[in-house]
Amino acid sequence: MTAGDHLFIRTLVFEQAAIQLEPGREYVVESRVNALAKREGIADADTFTSQLRSAPRGPLLRKLLDAMTTNETSFFRDLHPFESLKESIIPELLKARRSEGRLHIWCGAASSGQEPYSVLMLLNEHFPEIANWDFKFLATDLSFQILNKARLGRYTQFEVNRGLPASLLVKYFTRQNGEWEISPKLRRQVEFRELNLIQDWPGMPQMDLVMLRNVLIYFEPAVKRQILERIRRVLRPGGYLILGGTETTFGIDHGFERVVVGRTTVYRNR
Numbered sequence: 001m002t003a004g005d006h007l008f009i010r011t012l013v014f015e016q017a018a019i020q021l022e023p024g025r026e027y028v029v030e031s032r033v034n035a036l037a038k039r040e041g042i043a044d045a046d047t048f049t050s051q052l053r054s055a056p057r058g059p060l061l062r063k064l065l066d067a068m069t070t071n072e073t074s075f076f077r078d079l080h081p082f083e084s085l086k087e088s089i090i091p092e093l094l095k096a097r098r099s100e101g102r103l104h105i106w107c108g109a110a111s112s113g114q115e116p117y118s119v120l121m122l123l124n125e126h127f128p129e130i131a132n133w134d135f136k137f138l139a140t141d142l143s144f145q146i147l148n149k150a151r152l153g154r155y156t157q158f159e160v161n162r163g164l165p166a167s168l169l170v171k172y173f174t175r176q177n178g179e180w181e182i183s184p185k186l187r188r189q190v191e192f193r194e195l196n197l198i199q200d201w202p203g204m205p206q207m208d209l210v211m212l213r214n215v216l217i218y219f220e221p222a223v224k225r226q227i228l229e230r231i232r233r234v235l236r237p238g239g240y241l242i243l244g245g246t247e248t249t250f251g252i253d254h255g256f257e258r259v260v261v262g263r264t265t266v267y268r269n270r
């Protein structure tokens with residue numbers, strides 16, 4: 001790929017998904033575009049790029065954005081946020097919302113589903129009463145391919161070895177053709193939907209808990225600010241935002257109050 005091709009791809013990915021492809025890592029972009037071209041039956045990265053140039057808003061765009069996402073995730077990633085959910089956040093939310101019996105959760109960068117399924121296992125294990133609530137769990141991501149995997153809820157041995165306690169594996173998964181498949185009961189409790197955080201959020205209801213972990217890191221401050229401001233409008237009074245361990249609202253959006261819960265910092269509207 002030429003320097004002009006790299007600039008074109010970098011600009012398009014930034015405009016459409018706010019993902020910053022750092023200059024100097026062109027080899028990563030080129031290898032991802034080459035692999036994508038191969039999957040699409042297109043000769044090589046150069047041909048892919050020239051087809052994309054002739055229809056930059058066509059079907060290849062979605063596939064390009066998809067190929068540029070980093071989907072690293074695992075069950076109960078970082079553990080502490082899940083302990084805080086179990087010990088404090090969920091009990092407090094259930095108490096506050098008991099009279100209306102409504103609890104809505106949104107996981108805004110769900111990747112292949114390990115994060116939403118971890119929360120659902122925690123809820124089913126420790127707060128079974130939510131079965132009788134108006135309970136909704138929305139899990140979204142930019143990448144349609146990774147969401148397809150999330151919807152299937154099938155994981156390799158390697159994936160379940162990363163963070164999933166054996167007791168939950170045997171309780172909530174069955175072994176199917178060498179993979180582990182999540183129980184239909186849990187799968188039915190979550191709606192997976194494609195959503196680009198920098199575009200509109202159509203029909204987004206008010207949320208009691210928003211998990212937006214390990215995705216703001218990819219965005220520049222102005223984009224982070226816009227997203228955080230919109231999240232404040234989505235959060236119900238008393239609702240919580242949980243970010244990734246290296247992410248913060250500090251110095252970006254002053255409308256959030258930082259609250260230390262156990263060993264996790266979480267955020268609430270001021």
Ligand SMILES: C[S@@+](CC[C@H](N)C(=O)[O-])C[C@H]1O[C@@H](n2cnc3c(N)ncnc32)[C@H](O)[C@@H]1O
Nearest residue numbers: 017069071073109111142143196197213214215
């Ligand atoms: C590193 S994963 C984090 C997954 C999970 N939240 C976790 O912490 O384990 C980042 C996810 O953000 C998604 N993503 C990147 N840019 C996005 C955007 N503009 N809108 C929505 N999702 C995006 C990627 O597709 C990817 O699945």
